[in-house]
Amino acid sequence: MTQPASNRDTVTVNKPLADNEPFTPWYREPWAWYIVGILMVTFAWGSFQLYTAFTHQDSVVIDDYYKNGKAINQDMTRIKNAHMLNVEGVLTIDELIGEVRVKMQGNPENWPQQLKLSFLSPVFKDKDKAVTLTRSFGITPDVASGVKKPEQSPIYVGQLEALVSGRYYLQLETLDELIPEVGYESGWKITLEAKVSPGAPITLKNPEA
Numbered sequence: 001m002t003q004p005a006s007n008r009d010t011v012t013v014n015k016p017l018a019d020n021e022p023f024t025p026w027y028r029e030p031w032a033w034y035i036v037g038i039l040m041v042t043f044a045w046g047s048f049q050l051y052t053a054f055t056h057q058d059s060v061v062i063d064d065y066y067k068n069g070k071a072i073n074q075d076m077t078r079i080k081n082a083h084m085l086n087v088e089g090v091l092t093i094d095e096l097i098g099e100v101r102v103k104m105q106g107n108p109e110n111w112p113q114q115l116k117l118s119f120l121s122p123v124f125k126d127k128d129k130a131v132t133l134t135r136s137f138g139i140t141p142d143v144a145s146g147v148k149k150p151e152q153s154p155i156y157v158g159q160l161e162a163l164v165s166g167r168y169y170l171q172l173e174t175l176d177e178l179i180p181e182v183g184y185e186s187g188w189k190i191t192l193e194a195k196v197s198p199g200a201p202i203t204l205k206n207p208e209a
Contacts, residue, residue: 103154
């Protein structure tokens, strides 16, 4: 008489799956490197933007600030003086040698011996430039009296080390001392934004308040 096989006598054989394939590491998968590439490019671009933000901070017009107690106040005295004295000028830059000439007009009691002209880039601070302008004393005849006298529209001359072109904030100002907790007691300043192109004249005048 045949006895049924017990569980101990039963042998289970695992059959291999028909679709069983060898394991492929992730780094051998094209899609994995595609994702890694995107992440690396994103990280590199972000790092570049951060570096640019810290090393090339936006340059703005340099205003006059002074301390008054615990407050920081902006001194508009010189800009107001320029308005009251009707001070303005015409700037030209020689496109060959970089000579800067500013012909002034207005009603100051005395024109200073020197002025400071600043070119401030709205994008890159390392492109900022400044030049000291010295008054050129021209002599013109007075038709009525026949006596020569200093011209009423003085010309200031300076020299740029390198030509300037493009969009800039321009500042033309007298060389006055900023007194702490007081501000400026005299002088004037013109500030404006303009496109600078050597050989093309630029009118230097404060915008209307």
